[in-house]
Amino acid sequence: MNAAFAKLRLYWPLTKSLQTALLLSTGLAGYMSARCPVLHWYDLLGLGLSLFMAIAGSTILNMWYDRDIDSVMNRTHHRPLADGRVSPNDALRLGLVLSALGVGSAGLMDPLYGLIVLAGLFFDVVVYTLWLKRRTCWSILWGGISGGMPILAGRAFGLGTVDGIGVLLALAVLFWIPTHILTFSMRYQDDYSAAGIPTFPSTYGLPVTRAAIAVSSVVAALCISAAGVLIGVEWGFVRLLAVLSAGLLLMAIASTFRPSERVNFGLFKYASVYMLSAMILLSI
Amino acid sequence: MRMTALARILLLITSLLAAYQIAIGIDGLGTLPIIAYTLTFGILLVAGLLLIILGLDVLDSPIVVIASTVIPLSLSLGLVWEHCSAYRIPYLIFVIIGFLAVLTTRLLPLRSKLPVMVVAIVHGIAGLTIFVLPILLSITGQARPAFSLVGVGGALIGVAGLLLALLKAGRPLLSRETILKVLPGLLLLMTSAFVAGFALG
Numbered sequence: 001m002n003a004a005f006a007k008l009r010l011y012w013p014l015t016k017s018l019q020t021a022l023l024l025s026t027g028l029a030g031y032m033s034a035r036c037p038v039l040h041w042y043d044l045l046g047l048g049l050s051l052f053m054a055i056a057g058s059t060i061l062n063m064w065y066d067r068d069i070d071s072v073m074n075r076t077h078h079r080p081l082a083d084g085r086v087s088p089n090d091a092l093r094l095g096l097v098l099s100a101l102g103v104g105s106a107g108l109m110d111p112l113y114g115l116i117v118l119a120g121l122f123f124d125v126v127v128y129t130l131w132l133k134r135r136t137c138w139s140i141l142w143g144g145i146s147g148g149m150p151i152l153a154g155r156a157f158g159l160g161t162v163d164g165i166g167v168l169l170a171l172a173v174l175f176w177i178p179t180h181i182l183t184f185s186m187r188y189q190d191d192y193s194a195a196g197i198p199t200f201p202s203t204y205g206l207p208v209t210r211a212a213i214a215v216s217s218v219v220a221a222l223c224i225s226a227a228g229v230l231i232g233v234e235w236g237f238v239r240l241l242a243v244l245s246a247g248l249l250l251m252a253i254a255s256t257f258r259p260s261e262r263v264n265f266g267l268f269k270y271a272s273v274y275m276l277s278a279m280i281l282l283s284i
Numbered sequence: 285m286r287m288t289a290l291a292r293i294l295l296l297i298t299s300l301l302a303a304y305q306i307a308i309g310i311d312g313l314g315t316l317p318i319i320a321y322t323l324t325f326g327i328l329l330v331a332g333l334l335l336i337i338l339g340l341d342v343l344d345s346p347i348v349v350i351a352s353t354v355i356p357l358s359l360s361l362g363l364v365w366e367h368c369s370a371y372r373i374p375y376l377i378f379v380i381i382g383f384l385a386v387l388t389t390r391l392l393p394l395r396s397k398l399p400v401m402v403v404a405i406v407h408g409i410a411g412l413t414i415f416v417l418p419i420l421l422s423i424t425g426q427a428r429p430a431f432s433l434v435g436v437g438g439a440l441i442g443v444a445g446l447l448l449a450l451l452k453a454g455r456p457l458l459s460r461e462t463i464l465k466v467l468p469g470l471l472l473l474m475t476s477a478f479v480a481g482f483a484l485g
Binding site for chain 1: 318
């Protein structure tokens with residue numbers, strides 16, 4: 001038992017649990033936005049498990065492929081793969097098995113849902129990680145598209161089809177992701193440079209990056225608010241969403257015009273709180 | 285100054301109470317009171333989150349004075365609009381002029397005592413309105429007794445505003461550390477009093 005726990009503790013960081021949980025919450029919110037108030041626990045459980053396996057699997061595959069980058073970055077050199085505590089072959093096997101189980105179970109539950117989950121995995125692992133991440137800073141666009149897939153998949157599973165609101169929700173996540181990733185790449189700019197990864201700050205400079213963050217925050221907030229109204233979320237929750245969006249815009253503006261390390265990382269954290277809150281509000 | 289876990293919890297509860305008030309607590313009111321109360325509790329919500337994320341040093345930002353002016357102005361406007369229909373327009377004009385005056389005197393590089401005086405007058409009138417009006421309405425039977433809790437919240441907001449204003453003016457009543465230590469608790473008490481007053485009143 002102790003050995004199993006020790007192994008779990010060793011492999012768990014490979015899933016980037018907070019990031020996986022946030023993406024999983026978007027998938028569940030997408031489903032609940034379509035099915036509330038009529039929810040079936042077995043569907044919700046199946047959705048949660050299949051999405052968790054697919055997201056965790058693709059994250060492990062990312063980490064497996066990027067272990068050389070992780071080992072030279074201060075922020076990530078202590079990760080289990082980068083410091084050699086987990087062997088690359090074990091991580092690859094685990095990533096492939098989880099991905100296959102996630103996509104497979106999703107496809108069995110509903111072919112359209114499975115297809116969208118597969119698309120998310122493909123965009124994340126093949127297009128973003130294997131192809132573009134080391135070549136261009138615009139790779140985050142594809143990372144953003146794959147990040148938008150769980151919410152689209154969840155809603156498509158609830159409805160049985162892809163609708164405009166689902167696309168709007170996916171766009172909201174797509175435009176939220178630059179706020180999340182670019183603030184991070186500004187904070188750890190030296191790390192990324194040392195690893196030779198092109199980022200927005202290293203390619204276009206900090207002012208352009210800050211402007212990009214502000215614009216993407218505005219678009220993300222507009223998309224989420226519009227989706228909330230179209231879904232028919234109660235007006236009280238729309239008000240709350242508007243207030244939280246205003247906070248996001250305030251932080252983005254502060255980061256653009258009064259930039260500092262603290263405000264920048266504050267925006268990064270607020271963006272995570274914002275997305276989680278928005279997902280909860282869309283699910284109620 | 286490093287924030288304690290207790291302070292974070294108090295601020296989180298404050299934010300959740302403010303979120304509840306925005307989403308549920310003000311349903312069914314007129315358009316202007318809803319906008320006014322959404323502003324009040326929206327600022328409390330976002331301020332609570334930012335304090336948790338950025339720490340108490342964020343209170344040194346110049347925007348704090350403006351944000352802390354909007355809270356009593358918008359709350360008092362909502363109260364007056366709901367309960368004193370004869371004074372709606374004059375009070376709305378006062379709120380707009382008061383806000384613009386605070387904004388202008390904060391943005392212009394003035395060396396006189398004018399900015400502090402403007403803040404004191406605007407805060408004073410709005411704070412007294414929040415403190416006196418709910419209690420008066422409760423005493424005269426126009427509202428339930430519990431509505432006077434909004435007045436208690438008004439008194440607490442006055443205390444918090446006074447402590448911060450005097451600190452910023454360089455004449456603190458209490459040390460900076462003490463003020464920052466009691467502020468999360470004060471914010472929670474104030475928000476709880478508002479939420480309870482609106483819910484039970």
